[in-house]
Amino acid sequence: MLQTAELDQTDMVQIQPPFPDADLLHIADLLSPAERRRYAELRDVLQREIRPVAPGYWNREEFPMGLIPRLAELGLGRLQTDGSSRLFTGLAYMEVARADVSLSALVGIHNELVVGMIHDLGSREQKARWLPGLEQFTAIGAFALTEPEHGSDIAGGLTTTATHDGDGWVLSGSKRWIGAGTIADFALVWARDTADGAIKAFIVETDRPGFSATKIENKIGLRIMQNADIVLDSVRVPEANLLPGATAFEKANELLRDSRAWVGWQAAGIQLGAFDIARAYALERFQFGRELARFQLVQQQLSEILGNAQASLSLMLELARIQEAGRLEMVQSAMAKATTTRLARSSVALGRSILGGNGITTDYEMAKLFGDAEVLYTYEGTYEINSLIVARAVTGKSAFV
Numbered sequence: 080m081l082q083t084a085e086l087d088q089t090d091m092v093q094i095q096p097p098f099p100d101a102d103l104l105h106i107a108d109l110l111s112p113a114e115r116r117r118y119a120e121l122r123d124v125l126q127r128e129i130r131p132v133a134p135g136y137w138n139r140e141e142f143p144m145g146l147i148p149r150l151a152e153l154g155l156g157r158l159q160t161d162g163s164s165r166l167f168t169g170l171a172y173m174e175v176a177r178a179d180v181s182l183s184a185l186v187g188i189h190n191e192l193v194v195g196m197i198h199d200l201g202s203r204e205q206k207a208r209w210l211p212g213l214e215q216f217t218a219i220g221a222f223a224l225t226e227p228e229h230g231s232d233i234a235g236g237l238t239t240t241a242t243h244d245g246d247g248w249v250l251s252g253s254k255r256w257i258g259a260g261t262i263a264d265f266a267l268v269w270a271r272d273t274a275d276g277a278i279k280a281f282i283v284e285t286d287r288p289g290f291s292a293t294k295i296e297n298k299i300g301l302r303i304m305q306n307a308d309i310v311l312d313s314v315r316v317p318e319a320n321l322l323p324g325a326t327a328f329e330k331a332n333e334l335l336r337d338s339r340a341w342v343g344w345q346a347a348g349i350q351l352g353a354f355d356i357a358r359a360y361a362l363e364r365f366q367f368g369r370e371l372a373r374f375q376l377v378q379q380q381l382s383e384i385l386g387n388a389q390a391s392l393s394l395m396l397e398l399a400r401i402q403e404a405g406r407l408e409m410v411q412s413a414m415a416k417a418t419t420t421r422l423a424r425s426s427v428a429l430g431r432s433i434l435g436g437n438g439i440t441t442d443y444e445m446a447k448l449f450g451d452a453e454v455l456y457t458y459e460g461t462y463e464i465n466s467l468i469v470a471r472a473v474t475g476k477s478a479f480v
């Protein structure tokens with residue numbers, strides 16, 4: 080028989096859990112001491128200043144322009160260029176997602192697909208013109224690949240055209256879903272050269288005649304991120320706006336390989352966020368005279384969310400290891416993106432259920448995550464497309480068409 084004192088001790092452990100930050104596997108300990116301090120500060124600021132205000136912006140589908148300088152102060156505009164380790168960069172993406180998934184989309188696209196693209200594929204002049212402002216978040220760019228009629232099949236189907244004309248190019252076509260499209264200073268537009276059929280990329284300043292962007296309204300996820308339908312009506316850009324390194328679709332694929340890894344970190348972050356919310360709720364909410372956290376079925380659900388989150392985090396840790404060594408290939412990032420977003424979808428559904436009816440209103444945060452997880456599952460290549468990429472790599476058989 081247990082003595083009363085022993086029972087009380089058990090209760091104390093339950094009331095003061097030893098893992099309040101949910102890093103059960105001590106992954107943050109793998110950072111250098113300097114990065115560990117930066118990581119702790121980042122997480123603290125995101126939880127204190129960003130997370131509490133995010134649901135209001137999300138409900139209103141409003142972009143929090145006033146928060147951007149704070150993100151810049153945290154160094155979130157220059158993760159690609161400041162020498163941060165891959166693990167730190169990933170954990171930073173994860174913590175932004177844990178606080179708010181839309182802002183983590185902004186930070187991820189900014190670093191992986193805008194700063195990364197100009198840094199890797201841009202000319203010396205393009206880098207000098209844009210990188211300083213981007214690193215400080217005083218400039219914002221958009222990555223414009225998807226089209227209204229071509230999403231999963233964009234590689235072969237891309238129809239936006241670029242025609243060489245005199246000392247520049249004329250761009251015509253439409254783009255859909257473009258993140259930050261209505262607020263960006265420029266868009267990185269992928270278009271097909273009408274002369275040689277190759278897919279090339281151009282910096283298109285958003286104030287050029289013929290460029291228009293319309294906000295996509297009524298989204299069920301990522302409502303803070305301003306996604307746009309873009310029309311390019313014979314937009315003229317100078318020769319200097321062609322990115323010299325972006326001369327084929329393979330270059331877009333190299334960027335997508337890295338950005339799929341970023342979505343994996345987002346998926347880990349949303350699951351930690353779901354765990355944070357569900358755990359706090361289960362400890363506060365009483366039914367049948369006791370906290371939800373005392374019911375075995377609720378404990379099992381909490382444990383499953385945490386297990387999914389830690390499995391995702393562990394997978395991303397290994398991805399960061401091979402990425403740091405320059406060995407990341409599409410098959411690995413596609414596998415990680417597909418697997419972690421599948422788990423994320425399951426985790427937020429469990430979390431939503433723990434909140435009962437209150438999981439149906441964004442007043443309790445969880446419903447916001449529930450919608451956001453759907454976007455993670457679908458963008459940067461849908462779950463199905465990423466699965467096909469993995470299976471093609473391991474069977475040698477393509478099942479795309």
Ligand SMILES: Cc1cc2nc3c(=O)[nH]c(=O)nc-3n(C[C@H](O)[C@H](O)[C@H](O)COP(=O)(O)OP(=O)(O)OC[C@H]3O[C@@H](n4cnc5c(N)ncnc54)[C@H](O)[C@@H]3O)c2cc1C
Nearest residue numbers: 222223224225230231256257258458459460461463464479
């Ligand atoms: C919120 C949000 C933000 C986004 N941000 C950007 C951005 O900033 N820039 C950008 O360029 N794009 C962006 N996208 C676009 C995104 O990458 C595409 O939505 C995605 O690639 C899927 O394309 P689609 O929506 O056209 O779906 P479709 O390609 O029409 O697919 C519809 C369904 O069919 C399935 N399917 C298609 N082909 C196959 C096949 N061969 N086998 C099996 N199943 C198949 C898909 O998996 C999916 O379930 C964003 C999308 C969203 C929703």
